């Protein structure tokens with residue numbers, strides 16, 4: 001018990017790469033991937049982060065982050081907000097002057113996240129198998145500093161994302177609405193054509209790191 005310091009975290013990996021997703025795509029970024037997730041999305045590319053990982057003190061995480069020459073930090077998982085100490089981690093990273101993004105499923109409340117963090121809330125689509133976990137009330141607290149993502153597996157998911165975009169006026173509420181194809185499940189060109197046909201005010205997101213390096217951990 002005493003070895004689990006008040007501000008310790010279970011960490012799957014800390015790595016330096018190009019941001020492959022969302023608004024900051026292409027920017028050198030340090031990724032902090034926290035272990036554990038209560039969801040089981042059908043397409044999850046990070047199942048290796050469900051279990052295991054290393055218990056680290058917050059200060060140890062900060063030291064590792066500082067060892068890389070990046071200004072941008074992305075906290076992800078697993079589901080990062082499933083660990084209560086994710087909140088002090090985010091605050092500490094902001095205090096150090098980093099530009100911080102948080103990738104979250106939106107299955108937990110996002111209102112206690114430091115307001116300097118750009119929250120990237122992934123609204124789970126029907127084909128993810130986890131649509132029932134979406135906390136739609138999270139959308140009320142998002143601002144232009146935040147982002148909403150849909151990972152789209154098929155035409156039904158696209159239709160649901162288009163409906164949700166309109167129903168919650170997402171383009172007016174947040175800074176970026178991202179439509180991403182589920183990797184190797186839906187072609188990016190197909191998704192691009194649907195977006196163009198409907199003239200949707202959203203940004204097509206293609207996972208840049210997978211184009212560069214493939215579907216591997218640590219990139």
Ligand SMILES: C[S@@+](CC[C@H](N)C(=O)[O-])C[C@H]1O[C@@H](n2cnc3c(N)ncnc32)[C@H](O)[C@@H]1O
Nearest residue numbers: 043044045046077078079103104105122182183
């Ligand atoms: C691994 S999750 C971790 C953060 C959080 N659990 C979540 O789901 O947002 C990070 C992002 O990767 C996306 N992702 C996972 N597997 C994917 C895949 N096969 N194709 C496209 N995006 C994927 C998720 O939907 C999420 O937006």
Ligand SMILES: Nc1nc2[nH]cc(C(=O)O)c2c(=O)[nH]1
Nearest residue numbers: 017018019020021076209219
């Ligand atoms: N390069 C790179 N960019 C990313 N952006 C979000 C990621 C994630 O797994 O949450 C991710 C990732 O795993 N790698």
Ligand code: SF4
Nearest residue numbers: 037039041044078105
């Ligand atoms: S919520 Fe994120 S980490 Fe969890 S299963 Fe879904 S995509 Fe994977």
Ligand SMILES: [Mg+2]
Nearest residue numbers: 045046076219
């Ligand atoms: Mg990833």
